[in-house]
Amino acid sequence: MRLDPVNILKEHDLKHTRQRVRVLEEIALDTVAISQPELEKKLGKEIDRVTLYRILNTYEDKGILHRIMDMNGTANYAICSSSCSEDHHHDEHVHFNCTTCTKIYCLEVVVPKIKMPKGFTAKTVNTTAYGTCEKCNALLENPA
Ligand SMILES: [Zn+2]
Numbered sequence: 550m551r552l553d554p555v556n557i558l559k560e561h562d563l564k565h566t567r568q569r570v571r572v573l574e575e576i577a578l579d580t581v582a583i584s585q586p587e588l589e590k591k592l593g594k595e596i597d598r599v600t601l602y603r604i605l606n607t608y609e610d611k612g613i614l615h616r617i618m619d620m621n622g623t624a625n626y627a628i629c630s631s632s633c634s635e636d637h638h639h640d641e642h643v644h645f646n647c648t649t650c651t652k653i654y655c656l657e658v659v660v661p662k663i664k665m666p667k668g669f670t671a672k673t674v675n676t677t678a679y680g681t682c683e684k685c686n687a688l689l690e691n692p693a
């Protein structure tokens with residue numbers, strides 16, 4: 550999935566700055582979510598932590614990124630599906646957290662509708678599956 554950061558910024562009425570483009574470039578590189586510490590490591594020389602944090606928050610607010618907490622409570626970010634917009638995320642897909650390589654995948658699996666008890670209104674439902682991803686499974690089957 551190759552996305553054009555400049556276009557994404559334009560579509561969401563965000564001024565494009567070098568730093569904003571860099572953050573999107575890093576995240577759009579892969580179909581796997583990227584953790585905040587990993588982003589800090591990759592962009593640390595160009596963008597200070599506070600600025601990075603601010604950019605990530607803006608992107609989340611605008612429906613450009615969604616945040617997934619991994620099993621250690623670390624924030625991971627992935628690009629949203631194109632139907633997401635401000636205050637309205639539609640990333641109701643299942644996430645997969647590999648317990649071997651710790652990567653988080655956005656799966657093209659829709660989260661089943663969950664019926665809430667009377668009086669409860671769910672705004673987002675997060676479903677994360679834990680286990681072994683296809684890459685790690687392949688390595689287990691054919692060790693080098
Ligand atoms: Zn894995």
Ligand SMILES: [Zn+2]
Nearest residue numbers: 627640644655
């Ligand atoms: Zn996702």
